[in-house]
Amino acid sequence: MTSAAAPEYPWLLPGALASPTKVARRTTRDWLVDSHCFLLALGWLLVAVADARRPAPEIALNTGPAWLIPVDTVLGVVACGSLWLRRRWPVGLAVALLPLALVSATAAVALLIVVFTVVVHRPFPIAAALVGAYLVTTVVFNQLRPDPVMPFWLAMVWTTVITGLVMAWGMFVRARRQLVLSLRDRAERAEAEQQLRVAQARQLERTRIAREMHDVLAHRISLLSLHAGALEFRPDAPPEEIARAAGVIRGSAYSVLQDLREVIGVLRTDTDGGESPVPERPQPTLADVPALIEESRVAGVRVTVSDLVAAPETVPAAVGRSAYRIVQEGLTNARKHAAGTAVAIRLAGAPGDGLTVEIRNRWPVGDVPGPGIPGAGTGLVGIGERVNLAGGRLEYGRDDSGDFRLAAWLPWPA
Incomplete structure (x- = not known):
């Protein structure tokens, strides 16, 4: 997986299960999401506490002994505060909060958020095991703190439906994020392959230029050597011949410099992928x-x-x-x-x-x-x-x- 995708969804990387503590620093979006989750769980806690303290306790939400209300409030506050740790240790936090699901009504939303985090961040077998454990705890909870206006079986149905919806939502979010990462990885791989093809084409073009330059320069330099040798062995040649040979040498040297200038220009501009400002001369036929x-x-x-x-x-x-x-x-x-x-x-x-x-x-x-x-x-x-x-x-x-x-x-x- 590419490094560009790692900061956003580190839990989906191949090594996330092997070292779950290696998570990226929270982004602005993460802070906003975590704040909303905390406020949502805290809001439910206040509603549950207010409902438990109503004047008519016979219709209050999951009432129990009087001492259970402050204890439940403390447990709910602990569960809400622990939500800030859910990104770093989702499975460990879910296991640690599992006993709270036996007796606490104020921690219900916080527990659902933790379960949702596990479903999103961890593979299905781990998430399914924790969801099953939480469903077992709801059986005990509904026995210890039965709802005064709802039968036991209906409470279990509602609990199962809500938990199932949370798990389905988490699986959808995980699948969508994996799809986004897959598409991003494909796009980056396609871009890398395109850059590789460009680099290969560039190298092939340089090789072609080297072949052409060998042929051209060898031909022109051999002409230079031939005319220079004639001037060396015939210093008494007529001035017309000397002038003609010197003209050929000058023309060949100028052509060699032209060719060298072209190839150097191509090699310089080729490094940044730009086009050569000097158009290539027509190839011989x-x-x-x-x-x-x-x-x-x-x-x-x-x-x-x-x-x-x-x-x-x-x-x-x-x-x-x-x-x-x-x-x-x-x-x-x-x-x-x-x-x-x-x-x-x-x-x-x-x-x-x-x-x-x-x-x-x-x-x-x-x-x-x-x-x-x-x-x-x-x-x-x-x-x-x-x-x-x-x-x-x-x-x-x-x-x-x-x-x-x-x-x-x-x-x-x-």
């Missing part, structure tokens, strides 16, 4: 592959393309984005690990047959000149996960001819 290839050609990579895709405009966006990332990863790996080699890209497919993406480059011979471009070694792992999630197949490694081959098949519904 199959139509952006030619621009990606041209970017590598400008960087000096020899790329040949065989495009056999039928109706490329009908390729689903998710499939086209995966194809773009596969080509991007193949070009990045070729620049990292096989600098100077030619790269062959083949795209083929049709609706219903699937989309095939193949990138092939010669295996490098000897050491790569200059310092190698560091990598995390997770690019192909991420591509493999992306392809698996799309329901496709991925193959990579050296083939029989000695070339490195990266090939993927992606489903393309008809």
Whole structure:
């Protein structure tokens, strides 16, 4: 049970029976209810005492010996005062006041309130046992102090009916409170589950952003390294080439900073559940592959393309984005690990047959000149996960001819 429900109905918690003394402090509503119960019991006490002192004792309420009237008054005051303890020790108080039900008429309402408290706060077996005990005491009471205007059997019927009504009312109140707690618990659990789903969606989105950033940054940083290496090994290049390479470096660096700014902004605003103030840039599709290839050609990579895709405009966006990332990863790996080699890209497919993406480059011979471009070694792992999630197949490694081959098949519904 949640902590929010505990202060209002602590007796309905699972541990209430094991440690009944652990109750919450009275609320304003509890003070009002307890005050009304005390005043109601005290009012009955005054009515009973006044009735017992009437001039015609032969018709007074449950008369008895003269000494019994002050004793009964004292017992009634004790019963009324003990009502302030009924929330902390309902069962113990009911058992302690049980002997009063044998002789006291002034404590009748206070005893009914205690019985009602037990029915509301404790399980049915305990409440039923105490109610049965109180009904037994009424038999003795009606024998010791018979009503002067009502036969014994009619007095017992009235007593049983009133006690039964009090017990039924208490059971109704207990059932209603349990229902309220159950509904509140369900609402809080649903809210917690919704927050968990939001957190999971947020984590999945962060993971997706991390994958996208790996692909994008690895591609752009490899271009930066390639152009910077060209400037390092050819310091005597014509000014036009140097200017063109510097422009490419500047543009790639600016794009990298843009991407980093986007992902940092998303991660910052994501912590409080808000939306990013900067709209996410459109994701690349199959139509952006030619621009990606041209970017590598400008960087000096020899790329040949065989495009056999039928109706490329009908390729689903998710499939086209995966194809773009596969080509991007193949070009990045070729620049990292096989600098100077030619790269062959083949795209083929049709609706219903699937989309095939193949990138092939010669295996490098000897050491790569200059310092190698560091990598995390997770690019192909991420591509493999992306392809698996799309329901496709991925193959990579050296083939029989000695070339490195990266090939993927992606489903393309008809």
